[in-house]
Amino acid sequence: MTxxxxxxxxxxxxxxxxxxxxTIITATAADGTKVGMTANSFNSVSLDxxxxxxxxxxxANSLPVFTEAKHWNVHVLSVEQxxxxxxxxxxxxxxxxxxxxxxxxxxxxxxxNCTARFQCRTAFMHDGGDHIIFIGEVLGFDQTDLPPxxxxxxxxxxxxxxxREEVRLAKSEPPPECSYTEDLLGYLxxxxxxxxxxxxxxxxxxxxxxxAQFFILSVLCIRDRLTLxxxxxxxxxxxxxxxxxxxxxxxxxxxxxxxxxxxxxxxDGRDASLHQIxxxxxxxxxxxxxxxxxxxxxxxxLLKRLIExxxxxxxxxxxxxx
Amino acid sequence: MTxxxxxxxxxxxxxxxxxxxxTIITATAADGTKVGMTANSFNSVSLDxxxxxxxxxxxANSLPVFTEAKHWNVHVLSVEQxxxxxxxxxxxxxxxxxxxxxxxxxxxxxxxNCTARFQCRTAFMHDGGDHIIFIGEVLGFDQTDLPPxxxxxxxxxxxxxxxREEVRLAKSEPPPECSYTEDLLGYLxxxxxxxxxxxxxxxxxxxxxxxAQFFILSVLCIRDRLTLxxxxxxxxxxxxxxxxxxxxxxxxxxxxxxxxxxxxxxxDGRDASLHQIxxxxxxxxxxxxxxxxxxxxxxxxLLKRLIExxxxxxxxxxxxxx
Numbered sequence: 001m002t003x004x005x006x007x008x009x010x011x012x013x014x015x016x017x018x019x020x021x022x023t024i025i026t027a028t029a030a031d032g033t034k035v036g037m038t039a040n041s042f043n044s045v046s047l048d049x050x051x052x053x054x055x056x057x058x059x060a061n062s063l064p065v066f067t068e069a070k071h072w073n074v075h076v077l078s079v080e081q082x083x084x085x086x087x088x089x090x091x092x093x094x095x096x097x098x099x100x101x102x103x104x105x106x107x108x109x110x111x112x113n114c115t116a117r118f119q120c121r122t123a124f125m126h127d128g129g130d131h132i133i134f135i136g137e138v139l140g141f142d143q144t145d146l147p148p149x150x151x152x153x154x155x156x157x158x159x160x161x162x163x164r165e166e167v168r169l170a171k172s173e174p175p176p177e178c179s180y181t182e183d184l185l186g187y188l189x190x191x192x193x194x195x196x197x198x199x200x201x202x203x204x205x206x207x208x209x210x211x212a213q214f215f216i217l218s219v220l221c222i223r224d225r226l227t228l229x230x231x232x233x234x235x236x237x238x239x240x241x242x243x244x245x246x247x248x249x250x251x252x253x254x255x256x257x258x259x260x261x262x263x264x265x266x267x268d269g270r271d272a273s274l275h276q277i278x279x280x281x282x283x284x285x286x287x288x289x290x291x292x293x294x295x296x297x298x299x300x301x302l303l304k305r306l307i308e309x310x311x312x313x314x315x316x317x318x319x320x321x322x
Numbered sequence: 323m324t325x326x327x328x329x330x331x332x333x334x335x336x337x338x339x340x341x342x343x344x345t346i347i348t349a350t351a352a353d354g355t356k357v358g359m360t361a362n363s364f365n366s367v368s369l370d371x372x373x374x375x376x377x378x379x380x381x382a383n384s385l386p387v388f389t390e391a392k393h394w395n396v397h398v399l400s401v402e403q404x405x406x407x408x409x410x411x412x413x414x415x416x417x418x419x420x421x422x423x424x425x426x427x428x429x430x431x432x433x434x435n436c437t438a439r440f441q442c443r444t445a446f447m448h449d450g451g452d453h454i455i456f457i458g459e460v461l462g463f464d465q466t467d468l469p470p471x472x473x474x475x476x477x478x479x480x481x482x483x484x485x486r487e488e489v490r491l492a493k494s495e496p497p498p499e500c501s502y503t504e505d506l507l508g509y510l511x512x513x514x515x516x517x518x519x520x521x522x523x524x525x526x527x528x529x530x531x532x533x534a535q536f537f538i539l540s541v542l543c544i545r546d547r548l549t550l551x552x553x554x555x556x557x558x559x560x561x562x563x564x565x566x567x568x569x570x571x572x573x574x575x576x577x578x579x580x581x582x583x584x585x586x587x588x589x590d591g592r593d594a595s596l597h598q599i600x601x602x603x604x605x606x607x608x609x610x611x612x613x614x615x616x617x618x619x620x621x622x623x624l625l626k627r628l629i630e631x632x633x634x635x636x637x638x639x640x641x642x643x644x
Contacts, residue, residue: 002427006372014440017438018398018438019470021340023340042340044340048452049451053455055368117324128368130371133367140325141324142325143332148341150341158482159479160481162404167623167626185518185609186515189514189515191559192629192632196507198634287628287632290631299621301489304510306514310521
């Protein structure tokens, strides 16, 4: 239903559905004071001449500085700069405390490690209701490969890029009576996981080990001197339950010794596990490169949120007190 | 390095790192002709009065209509409207052909099924280099729950929202010598998958079945009359290899019969499998709700891209010709 009453909360909520990047815009006052603020009202305007715009609330403390300054810099923030976004969004005292600055084309402060930066000269200012619209001519710009931070509906976000063609695993449509499709999350998680573990298999074959042994060694590599029950507690999440026979394989292979009912890695066992982890990391690096660093971050974030939601209460593998 | 030469490709690339939503902006000419174009230069300007802005290239065919029209509508597109974005981005003839329109406050065309819409009256127009900046007073707006479409660096994208606090599964940091951390993609995929399958376990316990039997029934439910080797070919991705003993469990339970060396589901077996799929879908619905529909879409998209990258060449389960 069309809302014409302009309840400010509802209007902000509707505007917030338009996704944006996050920028910090900086300037230097005549007395040398540096000002900066987080803004998502940035946008490009013109390629030739090169123009960009953003809007600043008329109530902003920094308004006099920006209206008098001839120059300002726009910093498109990277994912890693989320804390900086928070710092420049608040009314803190010296937002620049402890920050290293790069040398810029003008007197405006230039922050490092951004996804992109635009160094501008004020071209026009226009009245925009409770904001002033600043239009700047871009004097210089640069860009890095750092994945950009995103803002949507009042929350920070990462992006997952969509290929031009829909990604379909099966070449053919499932038959209409089939309710089990490739879009089931459980299927996708299982297949993604097993395909990843299967890429470890060549190494495991060389080591004459099965996946169960891979899980055991991984656990013992982090948390040594466990009983069989202790090991199973940590690998319960894998669906595997290991027994004495699985441990015997590792003992015969010289990977593990048993002392007073507790299993301990040998130097060879630790070595085998470290090789497996190195291999897992090499596979991971290849995949992060294939997906892109921002998309890989988004995937990990989503998996962690899913794991939190489905966690049956696993013991904390990395906890020193467990 | 700061670029001051304004190579148009490099400048566009740097501007493109600023993530945006995708909008279609529409107007009606004096002669009744409807115009519309895809734009990502939209942004909010002011809450009181309610103002928004966007820019239109001076070379656009629709420029005369927009400069003469008193009203225009901004549609923040949902993920499902990606084809519409493509249609309104091209110089087609009748972009509105076959589209149902909603009744709006003004004569400007109002498209349905968007994430948000803003019905505007032109307040100001400003020169912006090779573009005209349109500033509109918002007369009415509405919003749905549909996840918005996103644009970044020349590609469509979905977003994965970041919670305010970093998501950490373990309460404690791993010891410094430990190179196996919760950030390994293989660990996250495995844990997410097994926690999901484990939530099926209550049903499987009632059915007196193990996970291996769950995989077998799933395969036979889609593709009946397989040999043991055929079944294993389809479930190889799970890491399981099933043997005659696994099949015997299903035969004794009345789920499967064997005919000329090929396994076939009984009515009871199909029923058991359909219950499992229904349960898997119920779990999935709960998780999609917990993550949010847009984030769930992003997770599935990323998993599919990962699966494509790691696919060892699995047979196509849904293919009729396999």
